[in-house]
Amino acid sequence: MTDHNFWGLLDITYIYLGGLGVGAFFVSAMLLLLGRNDRTHFTVARYGAFLAFVAIVAGGILLPFELEHPFRAWRVYLNFAHGLRSPMFYGAWFLVIFGAISFFYALTFMRRGASAEDDLARGRKVLAWLGLAFGLCLGLYYGVLHASLAARPLWHSPVLPLMFLVSAYMSGAAGVLFLFAIFHRKNSDAEVEKRFVRRGHQLLAWILILAGIQAVLVFLYVLFANAFGSGDQSAAIQILLPGGAFATQFWLWAVVLGILVPIVLAASFGVSRAERAPVPWWVAVVVPLCVLIGGYVMRYDIIIAGQITHPMGL
Amino acid sequence: MKDSNSKPDISRRAFLGGGAAVTGAGAAAALGGGVANSAVEGGAKKHYVMVIDARRCYGVQACTVACKAEYKVPLGENRSWVEEIEKGNYPNVTRSFLPRLCNHCDEPPCVPVCPTGATFKRDEDGIVVIDKDVCIGCKSCIQACPYDQRFLNEDTHTADKCDFCIHRVSQGLQPACVEACPSRARIFGDLNDPDSEVSRLIATNKVSVLRPGYGTEPNVYYIGADHTGENDHYAEFSYVDVKTNRRFAERR
Amino acid sequence: MTNRRDFLKLGAIAASAGLLGSRARADARLQSAGVHAGPLLHGGKDFSPITYEERKAVPSACYQCVTRCPMVGYVENGRLEKISPQMNSIRTEGTLCAKAQAGVNHVYDPDRILYPMRRVGKRGEGKWKRVRWDEALDEIAERLKKLRDAGTPEKFMFHYGRMKSSTSKMVKSVFLATYGTGTIGDHTSICEGSKWVAQELSWGGHYDNWDFDNTQFILNFGSNVFEAHTNHTPVAHRLARALVERNLRMITFDVRLSNTAAKSSEWIPVKPGTDIAVILAMCNVIVNEDLMPVEGREFLRFCRVTRDVGATTEEKIAALKAHLAEYTPEWAEGISGVPAEKIVAIARELASKHPAAIISYRGPITHAFGVEAERALQMLAAITGNIDNPGGRLKAVGPKWKYPKGPKDKPKSGVLEVTKGFEGQVAFPNHHVSNQIFDVIREGSFGRPEVYMWYKYQPVYSNGDCKANEEILKDESILPFTVAVTPFYDESAALADLILPEATYLERWDWEDMVSPNQVPEYYIRQPIVPPMGETRDFGDVVCDLAERMGMPLGFKTKEEFVRLSCEMTPEVKAAGGFEYMKTHGVYHNPQTKPVYYSYLREIPESDYKAEDVIYDVREQLYWNWKKSKARSREEALEKGYMHTKNAYKGYVGQRIGDKVYRGFVPDKVNKTGYMEIYSELMEEKGFKPMPSYYPIPEHQELGKDDLILTTFKVNVQSHSRTQNCKWLTEIYHANPAWINPETAAARGIANGDLIKVKSEKGEITTKARVTPAVVPGVVAISNHCGHWKYGRYASGSAAPEEFRLNEKDPDLDRIWWSDDRGAHPNWLIPNKPDPIGGEQRWNDTVVKVEKVAAA
Secondary structure (H helix, E strand, C coil): CCCCCCCCHHHHHHHHHHHHHHHHHHHHHHHHCCCCCCHHHHHHHHHEEEEEEHHHHHHHHHHHHHCHHHHHHHHHCCCCCHHHHHHHHHHHHHHHHHHHHHHHHHHHHCCCCCCCCCCHHHHHHHHHHHHHHHHHHHHHHHHHHHCCCCCCCCCCCCCCHHHHCCCCCHHHHHHHHHHHHCCCCCCCCCCHHHHHHHHHHHHHHHHHHHHHHHHHHHHHHHHHHHCCHHHHHHHHHCCCCCCCCCHHHHHHHHHHHHHHHHHHHHHHHHHHHHCCCCCHHHHHHHHHHHHHHHHHHHHHHHHHHHHHCCCCCC | CCCCCCCCCCCHHHHHHHHHHHHHHHHHHHCCCCHHHHHHHCCCCCCCEEEECCCCCCCCHHHHHHHHHHCCCCCCCCCCCEEEEEECCCCEEEEEEEEEEECCCCCHHHHHHHHCCCEEECCCCCCEECCCCCCCCHHHHHHHHHCCCCEEEEECCCCCCCCHHHHHHCCCCHHHHHHCCCCCCEEECCCCCCCCCCHHHHHHCCCEEECCCCCCCCCCEECCCCCCCCCCCCCCCCEEEEEECCCCCCCC | CCCHHHHHHHHHHHHHHHCCCHHHHCHHHHHHHHCCCCCEEECCCECCEEEHHHHHHHEEECCCCCCCCEEEEEEECCEEEEEEEEECCCCCCCCCCCHCCCCHHHHCCEEEECEEEEECCCCCCCCCECCHHHHHHHHHHHHHHHHCCCCCHHHHHECCCCCCCCHHHHHHHHHHHCEEEEEEEEEECCCCCCHHHHHHCCCCCCCCCCCCCCCEEEEEECCCCCCCCCHHHHHHHHHHHHHHHCCCEEEEEECCCCHHHHCCEEEECCCCCHHHHHHHHHHHHHHCCCCHHHHHHHHHHECCCCCCCCCHHHHHHHHHHHHHCCCCHHHHHHHHHCCCHHHHHHHHHHHHHCCCEEEEEEHHCCCCHHHHHHHHHHHHHHCCCCCCCCEEEEECCCCCCCCCCCCCCCCCCCCCCCCCCCCCCCCCCCCCCHHHHHHHHCCCCCCCCCCCEEEEEHHHHCCCCHHHHHHHHHHCCCCCCCEEECEEECHHHCCCCCEEEECCCCCCCCCCCCCCCCCCCCCEEEEECCCCCCCEEHHHHHHHHHHHHCCCCCCCCCCCHHHHHHHHHHHHHHHHHHHHHHHHHECCCCCCCCCCCCCHCCCCCCCHHCCCCEEEECCEEEEEEEHHHHCCCCHHHHHHHHHCCHHHHHHEEEEEEEEEEECCCCCCCCCCCCCCCCCHHHHHHCCCCCCCCCCCCHCCCCCCCCEEEEEEEEECCCCCCCCCCHHHHHHHCCCCCEEEEEHHHHHCCCCCCCEEEEEEECCCCEEEEEECCCECCEEEECCCCCHHHHHHCCCCEECCCCCCCCCCCCCHHHHHCCCCCCCHHHHCCCCCCCHHHHCCCCCCCCCCEEEEEEEC
């Protein structure tokens, strides 16, 4: 069923990694910008900065392999004459710019003794703002690339870019929480450790909020296609609805595992116990895994199913 | 359905515009629209269109093979083909034929998505072409075509599709499929010339285009075409079978 | 609003500033391709899509099917790139079908064989060694000489599938005749033999042509002219034009909704083999309701409707009424399933619209007593005055080539009577009983050939009962030495002892002579578009070579020479410029020639029928030249009479009707009168009813609850057995699911796409079900193109032996996407049973059972 998809696993993985990068940067930048100049914010922001850079580079490496003529890719960047209506033209530029920002941003965390108050603090914050902006563009681009195509009714939805963006942010938060759970060693200073515990809860809370938004977006996505979309769109969405070829996958993996389970776990172990105990280690691992897997499946299902479904009639 | 050569007045859905604007391409949208109409506005000499008289087509696939032979299109793909639509309840069953090719739209959705400008609509005759030396093979245009006309050519590793046989048309010959059609179901010519056969046919027949709801403004017009899709259900019969003889038969 | 030009300007400026990649690096041809000012031509030239350079045009003729359309091959760098219509042909009017254009695939089929192959292992084992042509031909010549020297040249049997025009004349009339064997088989009875026999019994020789350009109404019984026909595209494109431009009504009776039925105004489903009941009932309605149009009444003058050739029109009508009385529409409904009121309505419509083209093909013919269906149709056309008139059913005309006849002294040919079926099996084996040849040879009472050579023929695949065919061809005790002449390694060639690699039809010479749909003959030739590949040779050249080796030179050394001589010998062609003209133009017709209609009305001058050796047969009231028959003397001829003198028809001169002698309907193959014979004394003598009559198909009379009738059919992009190696065609049509009506399918629990088993007395095949209302209930319809097990990788997945094949690098071989479903060949199920009158293989009579194997 998937052997005639022009955009396949490679593209899905690239989009996924790109989203993860954007999301990780978002989390990192938010921690940096919102947090008081506190060591715990900075430490967690560093996880995000590194993850963002690694993810965006990994995705960027995949990108040329998706092109049939990778050595002609330079043409995209110089195509100001004809590219201004092409989402991919913007996407290509966003990727390069965002990639550069995340590189320099990650660099600022790499110095020995880097801290929230060091001499790069100002530059780091500028980069954070810039990265937020271009990350938003890139994050939206992944959805817009698909949503702008009327010929693919399953993609052709104004909700899709938002879904991809929120999923990207969720993945970022999940990725950072995961790294936090793996790499964080208990701090000897109880006061500091308490603040670290709070960072854990903070990330879980973000996941909770984003997952809540995402649940609403999924609902809107289906609603839009069914109720407000064209006949083509309501016909296409059937592939994701009960009885459709992708229904089980989509609802079980992308929605239940990727959104609902994180909501339940985050709500039970995050918010309710915020002041009492650290996030249990298994929750800090399981929730991110659910989010990461669910996000991948969501993209996979929509991108593949979107190429299998097509306009009705002629 | 069109009754004359006036363009169908179909505006795009509002939210599509919204979707496009999110790309930050709002600026581009303001500048855009010129591509499609430039063939006329730019004082082009020709406005090539094809009229397909489906009443004449007897499904013999001469055009399909002529096109394969013309371009040595790799197995598994076609630049042009003929679909068969069979429907009805025994013994009232009909089968009709629908030749397919690129519509060379006035609003080609494949052109703006191209990140390199490899695909463009020629000013001088309205033919939508692909520059194989520029295409990077990103497949955006393939996804953008609501008629499933574009494919990835395994030999050139670029997007490919019907180009109205530009090497023939520019040198004074009809497209290969037009020459090949034994029942003259395919008629090709210049819509700017009011005396051309295509102008006359469009003026005097009830013509239709494919998927007019997509606002693509196709330049392939059909006379007597059956627009039934595989998933169309009619009250009076339950059987509809659409055969395309293409590798991926479900795509249209 | 900024338009594209501004963008381009912007781009140019930016590029000059070194910022942008401009279009300068782009495909220059796309940029420079201008706009052609004048009108666009429909052909006559061709350009490469890569270089835009003009290609070399070579006019030639197609041979994908018997229609043999004139065409033009386009060559670039010595390679045949494309086949296009011949715009100057009056037959095709510049059209071709899909098959014709895919002919390119034959030349570059990676599995075509290029060298003579000699079997080394057991027969059919697939072990071969390469031999030189010299060795191969010496061996054949030696064997043939031995047979000839022993006085048994007839033990060399030559069996061809499709051999026409110059190749036929060279091989059959010259080479084989000079050698002295008359053991020559053809394949007409697996094609349309009974149709020709019926025509020979009614109006003389075939073909029938249908004048769609001038007709007002078309009544079709089982012809699929839009998909397959002996004169396919030349006729089909005229039909399409008539239907659309003149809005004609066309009614098609068929077991299945063919594309022809689909394009008709009405499809009327009919049970297999029962068209004849409908036809007879229509005759009944027209005669009994006195609807015969005046043209029909007048035409009756030229019809024989009673034993007495001199009957009046009233007597003839009375005879028709008497004969047709039992064939009422209600009776026909009971047999055919066509509602009586429908039959009446169509009969009335037919009678009211003149001229009407009444057409038929394999639908009604390929059954037991298929001859009668075609004879009944001739009757229907006759009584409505639609015979040989503008707009009607015509006696087709083709060009009359003259050609060198070879050595003057030819021996009297010996014959092994293996081609006409078993004794008494077929009344009129005029076109042989080729489907029975293997059975007769195996049985052995007419002797067995010692050398069996076949040419452009696929005995194993093309006949019914493939299993038996394979067994017999494999059996060295039945056929001790076999030679296949073919460009391809097919199912039959794989069982040969020696394979002579033939050049494809795109690499060889011929003059061609297929009939014209517009009744004006067209001369055309086939010439090599590219030279023969590898060591392949035109079989015409091979027989010249073989004849030299046997010390019997034919008077020409190559087919090219034969064609050249023929061009110079044929007055019309010579006048046009002869061979050189034909090589340059490919086609020629005399612009002065008027379409030929009413050929029977030509009066015979007294000088002709009073000529020496011409005698008058009082009983049949016709003149004939006894010397052209096998009569030994004038006296014997007079005593035996025209009817009973062997080959008397060859001396036919004219038919006396009233006080004039007319050319009439010239007999061919049988001694019929010069009348259009509705009443056939010949039939009567063979124990059949003289007038076209209904005979039930025995196997269909008591069908069991589970029994279905198997119908086979052809599609538009394949010929029966020879086109499946063409990748562009096989890509379009490679699987042949069994059509089955929803009602019939439901009774067996079969859903669309299910795997089913079809069983007959001869075997079983497994295929997919295509559940569709486009077929009559109680029938399973399977096209006869698929399920090859040899014939190259495109057709079957099975490659020709590597060291013999072309082995051209063809990336498409890796792109074959239909390997998982190549369909099934229905001939495994169908016994080789002939129509007892005409010998036609009864393709569409087989009773089968169908069961579900697995769900889709």
